[in-house]
Amino acid sequence: MKKIVVADDDLNVRLLFNDVLSEEGYEVVGVASGPEAIREVESSSPDLLILDIKMPEMHGLQVLEKVREKNENLPVIICTAYKHMDDDPAVRESGVTAYLVKPVDINVLKDTVKQILGA
């Protein structure tokens, strides 16, 4: 079973992603902060990381940078409130695989994950 790590400081957002994605047959682990996400990626080698961009302690892009240091190939989806994220060169150059705009349409979420991980 493919494993997905969901990093978001909001409990209800994590639960939502968990419910949607586990029904699709994925194993989902939720973490509440950037440092926790880095630790989890390192210890359990997931197949996908879904990362909220605005978290306390560490900005999403910083987390991405740190994760990329050890793991160039891990697919990462960034979640953000801002529609025009791809206008930001910092985002484009960060090595993000895809990004989702919050509030997330659960069908878009399912499709994006399926595209990256396969069925």
Place this chain on the structure above:
Amino acid sequence: MDARPKILIVDDDEGMRDTLRDILEEEGYMVACASSGKQGLRTISEEFHNLTLIDIRLPDMSGLHLLEQVKRSSPDTACMLITGFASIETSVEALNLGAEAYIVKPLNIEQVKMSIHRALERQSLVIENRRLLESLKESNEKLKEEIRKKEVLQTKLIESEKLSALGKLVAGMRHEINNPLCAIMGRTQLLREAVERPSPHPRIKDGLDVIEAEGRRIVRILEYLDLFCTPWTVGLRAVDVNRTIERALAWTGNDTPHIEVVKEFERALPRITANEEGLMNLFNNLINNARDAMRNGGTLQISTRLQPDERSIAVVFRDTGEGIPRENLEHVFEPFFTTRDPGKGIGLGLSIAYHIVKEHGGEMVIASEEDNGTAFTITLPVTRESRTYEAQSIHKKGETDEENSGGRR
């Protein structure tokens, strides 16, 4: 250009003219001569003369008349009258018309030289004085303009600071509201799917619970934001801060059984002009903040005192809690800044507290050390109105006492 003082002698007596000219040229002055009033006026109009010596009796007009004319056309020119006899009336009139002095024939040379010297000195002082006054006026105008410009800049700066603070608030607000919305929208989608299925899915109840809770969360966020928009400068009354703190403690009392509260209130603390609801909010926030810092118990010390300058009061909230790390200290009053676990408060309490203090014209500062507790010091002004209130109430009290004791004899 010749800087020597120029003197004009107006006298129809050639001998007198020559004598005076020799004496004055020897003194280093530039001397011109005229033998009639008309000639004298013409010379004055062609070139500025520092001083004129006018004989009282001229062929075409009286010396006094010439004096008048010269003063009119060249007010800065010093004039001295030469008279053959010391008639008091003439002399007084000459002085009234603006003559510096009069000299009496036969001339006392030394006196003449001294009078001229004094007259020229005075003239140069008057001219210098005028120049200085004008230059002072000019620089005053320039200063006023600079101050005006600075005031405009300052207003713009304050506006832009307010806008930037507002911008930060809005950005934080967006993030805070977007998360509950994310849960609500996602759950609504899942509910629609669940509703299609034949048998009731547990997800329906879960979904509805989440939607309701998140909706309430947004309501609370908006209520907090209301506290920012509320004008705290209306509904002002004379407030007894000690009493307000007591009320806040009673309000939050049940939430803080594990905390010991120590009060050190200054007795007869003057009332301050304030919005009492705003102060309640402020103190509630600080009490809650202390409670959160001392989850395993501790002491909250609240003290009030009148400042030595008697123009403000100081209120200190000191806890023995976990303290705040130095790198967070400067962010403590920012909206949405919180170190609590996610879901346990959105970090608006202290920024609202700060806002209310500023609206009342006061200041709030924080001192903290990790594991050593935190102290919030708030200063609030005792305004003129409340000081008057105090004076009136003391005065009234005095009157009552007098009445009761049968008045003074």
